[in-house]
C-alpha cells in the first residue's frame with residue numbers, strides 16, 4: 001500500500017515495486033493519474049488497485065486499505081509517502097496553512113498506519129515505511145511548517161517502532177535529501193545534491209529490502225545535516241540563515 005502514489009516518489013516506487021512482481025495498492029486524490037499508473041503496472045505483468053482518498057480522512061484511508069486487502073490480499077508493506085512541500089517565511093505562515101501541512105504530512109501518515117497496523121500485528125508480520133526528510137533533523141529557513149511536520153513524522157514512527165518491538169511488524173524511516181519531483185520543480189534556490197527520481201527510488205527500495213530501521217541519503221547531505229545536530233545553536237543559526245533552500 002503506497003500513499004501519495006499518483007506522482008513523484010510514490011509513483012516511482014509503485015512502478016519499481018511492481019516490476020519486481022509485487023501487487024500494489026495505490027492511494028491518492030487524483031483519479032486520472034492513478035488509473036494511468038494501474039495501466040503501467042499491468043503492462044509490467046503485476047497487479048494494481050487504486051483508491052481515491054484524502055489521507056486526512058481516516059475513514060476513507062481505512063476503506064482504501066480494506067479494498068486493497070479484499071482485492072490483493074494482506075498488506076505486507078505500507079509506504080506512508082503522501083505529503084506536501086511548502087515554503088513560508090515565519091512572518092507569513094498562517095495557522096491554517098501550518099495545520100494543513102501537519103494534517104497531510106503527519107496525521108495522514110497516522111491515519112495510514114491506523115488502517116494497517118492491527119492487521120499486521122495479528123498476522124505477526126509487516127513493514128511500516130515513512131517517507132520523512134532530511135528536513136526532519138533541524139529547523140531550516142522558510143520551512144517551519146515542513147520541518148515541524150517531518151520531525152513529528154519521524155518521531156511518530158520511532159515511537160511506533162518501539163511499541164511494535166517483538167510483534168513481527170518492523171518500521172523503516174527514510175530521510176531523503178532533494179529529489180526531482182513536482183515538489184522540488186520550479187524552485188530557484190540551489191538544492192545541493194539534487195537527485196534524479198530513479199536514483200531516489202532505488203535508494204528507498206534498497207533501505208526497505210535491507211530492512212533498515214532508519215536510512216538517510218544522499219550520504220553527503222546526510223553527513224552535513226548530522227554535523228548540524230552537533231553544532232552549537234548560534235553556529236547552526238548562522239549557517240542555516242545563509243543556506244536557504246527556498247526562495
Ligand SMILES: NC(=O)c1ccc[n+]([C@@H]2O[C@H](COP(=O)([O-])OP(=O)(O)OC[C@H]3O[C@@H](n4cnc5c(N)ncnc54)[C@H](OP(=O)(O)O)[C@@H]3O)[C@@H](O)[C@H]2O)c1
Nearest residue numbers: 004006007008009028029030054055082083178179181183
Ligand atoms: N522531492 C523531494 O525532494 C523530497 C525530499 C524528501 C522527502 N520528500 C517527501 O516525499 C513524499 C512524496 O513527495 P514527492 O516529492 O513525490 O512530491 P509529489 O510528486 O508532489 O507527490 C506528492 C504525493 O502526495 C499525494 N498527496 C498530497 N496530499 C495528499 C492528500 N491530502 N491525500 C492523499 N494524497 C496526497 C499526491 O497525490 P494527490 O495530489 O493525487 O492526492 C502525490 O501523489 C512527500 O512526503 C515529501 O515530503 C520529498
